[in-house]
Amino acid sequence: MERLSELYGKLLTGFALVACLLLFLLMLMICADVLLRNLAIFPGLRGLAWSNEISENMLYLVTMLTAPWLLRRGQHIRVDIVLVAIPKQTAWYCEWVADAFALACCVVMMVYGGSAAIASYKAGSMVIKTLITPEWWALAPLPVAFALLAIEVLFRMQRLYAGERGPRDEAISAG
Amino acid sequence: ASAQEVTLRMVSAFSENSIYVVRLQKWIQTVNAEGKGTLQINFIGGPKAIPTFEVGNALKTGVVDLALSAGAFYTNLMPEADALKLAQIPIAEQRKNGAFELINEIWNKKANIYYLGRPVEGEPFHLYLTKKITKPDLTGLKIRITPVYRDFFQALGANVVTTPPGEVYTALERGVVDGYGWPIGGIFDLNWHEKTKFRVDPGFYMAEVSVLMNLDAWKKLAPKQRAYLHKQILASEADNGFWLRNNEAETKRQAAAGIQTIKFDAATSKQYYDKAYEVGWAGAIKASPEYGPRMKKLLSK
Amino acid sequence: MLGGSTVLIFLGLPVAFSFLVINIVGAWLFLGGEPGMVQLARNSVVSVASFALTPIPLFVLMGEVLFHTGLAVKVIDGVERLIRNLPGRLAVVAVVAGTVFSAISGSTIATTAMLGSLMLPVMLSRGYHPTMATGPIMAIGAVDMLIPPSALTVLLGSLSGISISKLLIGGVIPGLLLSAAFIAYIVVRVKLKPELAPASEFQVYHGWEKLRPFFQYVLPLVSIFVIVVASMAAGWATPTESAAIGALATVALALAYRALTIQNLLQALRGTASISGMILFIIVGATTFSQILSFTGASNGLVELITEQGLPPLAVVAGMMLILIFLGVFVDQVSMMMITLPIFMPVVQKFGIDLVWFGVMFLICMQMGLLLPPHGMLLMTMKGVSPPQVTMAHIFRAVTPFVLMSILMLVLVFFVPAVAVWLPQILG
Ligand code: NA
Ligand code: NA
Numbered sequence A: 001m002e003r004l005s006e007l008y009g010k011l012l013t014g015f016a017l018v019a020c021l022l023l024f025l026l027m028l029m030i031c032a033d034v035l036l037r038n039l040a041i042f043p044g045l046r047g048l049a050w051s052n053e054i055s056e057n058m059l060y061l062v063t064m065l066t067a068p069w070l071l072r073r074g075q076h077i078r079v080d081i082v083l084v085a086i087p088k089q090t091a092w093y094c095e096w097v098a099d100a101f102a103l104a105c106c107v108v109m110m111v112y113g114g115s116a117a118i119a120s121y122k123a124g125s126m127v128i129k130t131l132i133t134p135e136w137w138a139l140a141p142l143p144v145a146f147a148l149l150a151i152e153v154l155f156r157m158q159r160l161y162a163g164e165r166g167p168r169d170e171a172i173s174a175g
Numbered sequence B: 001a002s003a004q005e006v007t008l009r010m011v012s013a014f015s016e017n018s019i020y021v022v023r024l025q026k027w028i029q030t031v032n033a034e035g036k037g038t039l040q041i042n043f044i045g046g047p048k049a050i051p052t053f054e055v056g057n058a059l060k061t062g063v064v065d066l067a068l069s070a071g072a073f074y075t076n077l078m079p080e081a082d083a084l085k086l087a088q089i090p091i092a093e094q095r096k097n098g099a100f101e102l103i104n105e106i107w108n109k110k111a112n113i114y115y116l117g118r119p120v121e122g123e124p125f126h127l128y129l130t131k132k133i134t135k136p137d138l139t140g141l142k143i144r145i146t147p148v149y150r151d152f153f154q155a156l157g158a159n160v161v162t163t164p165p166g167e168v169y170t171a172l173e174r175g176v177v178d179g180y181g182w183p184i185g186g187i188f189d190l191n192w193h194e195k196t197k198f199r200v201d202p203g204f205y206m207a208e209v210s211v212l213m214n215l216d217a218w219k220k221l222a223p224k225q226r227a228y229l230h231k232q233i234l235a236s237e238a239d240n241g242f243w244l245r246n247n248e249a250e251t252k253r254q255a256a257a258g259i260q261t262i263k264f265d266a267a268t269s270k271q272y273y274d275k276a277y278e279v280g281w282a283g284a285i286k287a288s289p290e291y292g293p294r295m296k297k298l299l300s301k
Numbered sequence C: 001m002l003g004g005s006t007v008l009i010f011l012g013l014p015v016a017f018s019f020l021v022i023n024i025v026g027a028w029l030f031l032g033g034e035p036g037m038v039q040l041a042r043n044s045v046v047s048v049a050s051f052a053l054t055p056i057p058l059f060v061l062m063g064e065v066l067f068h069t070g071l072a073v074k075v076i077d078g079v080e081r082l083i084r085n086l087p088g089r090l091a092v093v094a095v096v097a098g099t100v101f102s103a104i105s106g107s108t109i110a111t112t113a114m115l116g117s118l119m120l121p122v123m124l125s126r127g128y129h130p131t132m133a134t135g136p137i138m139a140i141g142a143v144d145m146l147i148p149p150s151a152l153t154v155l156l157g158s159l160s161g162i163s164i165s166k167l168l169i170g171g172v173i174p175g176l177l178l179s180a181a182f183i184a185y186i187v188v189r190v191k192l193k194p195e196l197a198p199a200s201e202f203q204v205y206h207g208w209e210k211l212r213p214f215f216q217y218v219l220p221l222v223s224i225f226v227i228v229v230a231s232m233a234a235g236w237a238t239p240t241e242s243a244a245i246g247a248l249a250t251v252a253l254a255l256a257y258r259a260l261t262i263q264n265l266l267q268a269l270r271g272t273a274s275i276s277g278m279i280l281f282i283i284v285g286a287t288t289f290s291q292i293l294s295f296t297g298a299s300n301g302l303v304e305l306i307t308e309q310g311l312p313p314l315a316v317v318a319g320m321m322l323i324l325i326f327l328g329v330f331v332d333q334v335s336m337m338m339i340t341l342p343i344f345m346p347v348v349q350k351f352g353i354d355l356v357w358f359g360v361m362f363l364i365c366m367q368m369g370l371l372l373p374p375h376g377m378l379l380m381t382m383k384g385v386s387p388p389q390v391t392m393a394h395i396f397r398a399v400t401p402f403v404l405m406s407i408l409m410l411v412l413v414f415f416v417p418a419v420a421v422w423l424p425q426i427l428g
Helices: A002-038 A051-072 A088-123 A135-139 A141-162 B019-034 B052-060 B079-086 B091-097 B099-111 B147-155 B165-174 B215-220 B223-238 B241-256 B266-287 B292-299 C002-010 C015-048 C055-068 C071-082 C089-102 C108-125 C130-143 C151-160 C164-170 C172-192 C207-233 C239-256 C262-296 C298-307 C313-330 C333-350 C355-369 C377-385 C392-415 C418-427
Strands: A126-128 A132-134 B006-012 B039-045 B066-069 B113-120 B125-129 B142-144 B159-161 B179-183 B198-204 B209-214 B260-262
Touching (some): A051 A141, A051 C262, A088 A141, B006 B019, B019 B113, B079 B266, B099 B113, B165 C164, C089 C130, C108 C130, C130 C392, C151 C262, C151 C355, C164 C355, C164 C418, C172 C355, C298 C333, C313 C392, C377 C392
Parallel strands (some): B006 B066, B142 B179, B198 B260
Antiparallel strands (some): B113 B209
């Protein structure tokens, strides 16, 4: 189990690395768009008309790619003000209830995110902007991310079971 | 279905302060006042409730029953949606010459949507600029577009730029873009008039804003209810002269705000206008080889 | 719905998941069964696929690069050489360096972590009382949010519909006033009670050596701020795009100083991915939450309830600020926005209240939330980088005067809107 969890953690880190790469490319792409639009470097290529659309999708992919990794690292912000105030054992039970909700939520999102992607694929829906792409490409990462999250919640429960009978110590704010 | 009162849930792809929605809400008031015991519309709201580009899907799947939307917002469901902007004949005539049936044939089949009617028509799009042009050539100019204008402005040689609506003002002010495409109405709502110097005439295409209904919800209505809804939408269309008066008022208001009109000579003007439709239909037919040509035949003058 | 999400949040379920759970229940009930659930999934995708949100990671990246490449140390050194002997000198250096960081970093976490890990040990070893060592760092870390670039300001703008560029510019004067007030406070406080910050020897530089690091590091780094503004002013880029230019300029400058390695670039990107990932994932849940809330009609109902009370608009705004401060005690900044904006913005618009003024006050409340005991994020960050002799009680006490100054700033902006709106007005 430990070994499996460790391997899975590596997979999630791999996804996060892809997200890092995407962020770097996002920066370069927007700068390239600005540069090409303002300077006639290549006369035929004045700006990258598709750069906004691609950036939007990159941002969404970054969100989906990092979510399971953040869960592994306990970095999804939460409010533990009650958990640290109540008896440790009770807080530990609260963690179980919260995890159960998280698991249910991930499974539901996976199922309906998946059926959104499948319905779109079957209907042959296309996104018609500067680029014309199948709509299911944009819909498919969501159920995959929630499937990964659901698996991570299971590992998370296993860690809770193996660990000390008390609340977890996790991130509580961002910005 | 029995003739009991039914309540339909409606959303709009436009925000609640837009003139389309202000007029829609008046229409809904009338529908509800006269439709007691027959049919009521519960207006849920604008993009705050369902994002603009999701209105089509929500309608298709029956999350909502009715929607006010432009075709440009649901091209993901059916590429034909955007072609309605190319119609050159009024909706009244479309209802007579078979265009309306064709639209419903396509909309029913491809998007599970019943096309109810078009309460906004006759409102053309224009090219607005911060720099003067003397001929319809946009080479070297950066023009902010939505997909509605892309093919046409690119055909005129423009570098097209997409920015969120919230950034157009700053983009104009700083010269990030030299112009944009927009309907004749609406630039005052966004304060864009402050940074706009020229409007190119003539306008081209027509803002297409329609009332659409989920097909299953339509089928579920009793004949009496369908007739009632039909009567009300026809009444709304009969009042579409409002838009022509509104266009005139907007044109005057733009002139008063110091926006100059760029006009070409008659031949160039016609060229410009025809080019818009030529490019528009070429795109529509490419997107839908199946229905594009039939739509062109029935919707063009 | 609001009640349900609150219970889940206090149960310790991460904020993003709390929203999602309620969304699922809400979508099933109000959007209508299975089609509603599919719509929920689709709306979730749309929520973060938005160009207006791209500055969030880019602004965070600027701060992370500064932090991980070690350029932050050089900035502190450059500032320190310029500041002569005055009461609480190192605390003043921290505030000034923090203000400089604020103009480069769009992340309060990066700024506080930078200052905390670099300056706190020095101050403590020179005999500074823990309250005098930690208070100014936390306070200036929070001010980072007001001074552009700022990831949370961008988010506020995109969620509220208030002009992002005006909000960014609107935060400048309140931010600078706060740092000036912090310095004044430190000097007076230490003068009255010198044992809080014993004067200590420091290396005095003269002539060029005094100025060299300032010209070599501080000025070029601050010029990134100028590049960002200039790219907008010259019409090269939109405000959103200028964030990418700022990020690239930061990376390029780090490269020019030979401070950039693949390793620390990757560290910076990782830090960026984690901060922006957590913000964006909350947005997924919270955007759809507010859509469902609108769909049920609850939002409109609440808005009407508020606007039809016949209360004077200023009283309503004051009430909103109190709610924000109260929320700031319990929830994080992103949730603060997500919970309140769907109700606040329509009310503010109905009353015809100046949006930039309102937005800047909202920002001040949020930055205060970062400092509010017992849960303010910067208090925790500070505790995280502090040695054990600094207790949580020290930190609570340390932050109190600075929270009071933030409240005074809020009151000032409330009664003198020009503090917030004058600069955006003249700069457009
Ligand atoms: Na900042
Ligand atoms: Na910030």
